[in-house]
Amino acid sequence: MNRVEMAHGSGGQAMQQLINQLFMDAFNNPWLAEQEDQARISLSTLTAQGDRLAFSTDSYVIDPLFFPGGDIGKLAVCGTANDVAVSGAIPRFLSCGFILEEGLPMDTLKAVVASMASTAQEAGIAIVTGDTKVVQRGAADKLFINTAGMGAIPADIHWGAGQLTPGDVLLVSGTLGCHGATILNLREGLGLDGELRSDCAVLTPLIQTLRSCQGVKALRDATRGGVNAVVHEFAASSGCGIELTERGLPVKPAVRGLCELLGLDPLNFANEGKLVIGVERQAAEAVLTQLRAHPSGKEAAIIGEVVERKGVRLTGLYGVKRTLDLPHAEPLPRIC
Template sequence: MCGQRRHPALSFLRLYSRRGAGDGHPGSGGRQLADTARAQGSPSSPATLKWCRAARRDKLFINTAGIGAIPADIRWGTQQISAGDVLLVSGTLGDHGATILNLREQMGLDGALSSDCAVLTPLIQTLRPLSGVKALRDATRGGVNAVAHEFAAASGCGIELQEATLPVNDTVRGVCELLGLDALNFANEGKLVLAVARDEAENVLAHLRSHALGRDAAIIGEVVVRPGVRSVGLYGVKRTLDLPHAEPLPRIC
């Protein structure tokens, strides 16, 4: 439900939803769906319900779909990105991916790990009146690294990410160090990556931090002329960031 509403919101679509949950489903999942839909505020209608044999699948499958209308005054898009722009993220990286990994592999890291799954529409709507916002993406499958590569390919420029400013939860960082993984590649379910004009970056950052979904927002990098995606270490050493050949986890959304 959160993901289905998030993707249209990234283009500032006014969302109309359709979801495949059965009327009156008695479980808590049905109530959570309804609560999420009401919090997001878009009209919705029930669709179909499908049950599978217990031996083949577990519990209930819920499918959602959404359509939207693009306001005429919105010009967000990766084609707007140019060298000199700044990259921001709306919060800590890898919370969802690390949480799923912990549960699947039974690592026993309880308490400090929780998914960041959230409806981002309320946060995105507040960005509309701000100047300087050029493009935004949700850092889901492939994480921030995947978004950086998308921005670089679309703009014909390069992306350099500052390791010192990446907001990462201590427990997530520990998981990455333990298993040799990178939080930049972990999936998120409630985080935005934004490309913003440099002279408006601090204003957009302050705006993000004033919202509950952006309180851990940070400036994490910049768009440069030299092609490619790189991370810059504490002592200025740069390393190339390739897209991983395989995700740290199977698809989880």
């Protein structure tokens, strides 16, 4: 069988074979091996790590499926793991639901599954339960993945956007917009192939270094909508304003070039491996040092602060302050 057929989603023999020969083998772990309708996870393994369960989900519809720096499978593990990890939890367990288009080359599915498996394994995450649906040719574009993830939040960590108060400082863990720029370049054939690479990564190791930091108040990974979407969420949740400094924003030259070419703002571009962190002012330098000491945080920077006056503003390169609106839509659909 070198293409996905309707039978692979039907609950008959063909589906059993796909599950046994592909998924069970790639995601191999004791929970999945039980082959019940649900994974059964000892609650004591979770309570040993924290007092609250962090639970999050995302669907992945990115087009194209493969791109420099990753693919939809890697993204489906990283994206959901990061949504769990920004709570302070270590993501441990993932569910995985595939929606496949009839006719999808089996090699494409295998490559995606292998990428999910290796990304999960590297991050210490087990894919413990799953589901496969197949829809007719034309009823879905190639392949969609949903993952839901969980982990336990340590009892002493209470990060949340609602904790931010005026005077707090905002940092990012690295350069902005790499994922969005990579996909845009690829889809529009802009020819910057060698220089652009998605930042798609599991952020748990970097986040773990922040667990011992005093003064960390809120963490979020900047994905769809970019850093701009996160700071708008921070502003809404905290009831404060946010002011960013354009000079402080770390952006790779290739991304900056592409943005200038197209008149787009890297603040609105999707990332898949970047944190926005809100910290107490007196902790900002220490947190920055801590971030920069980690390979994933080398280009971390202070980008702004939380202020009393509501709204989100950006101080430009020439010192002029302007309101930073959240766009109605992101420049690119199907970015993740």
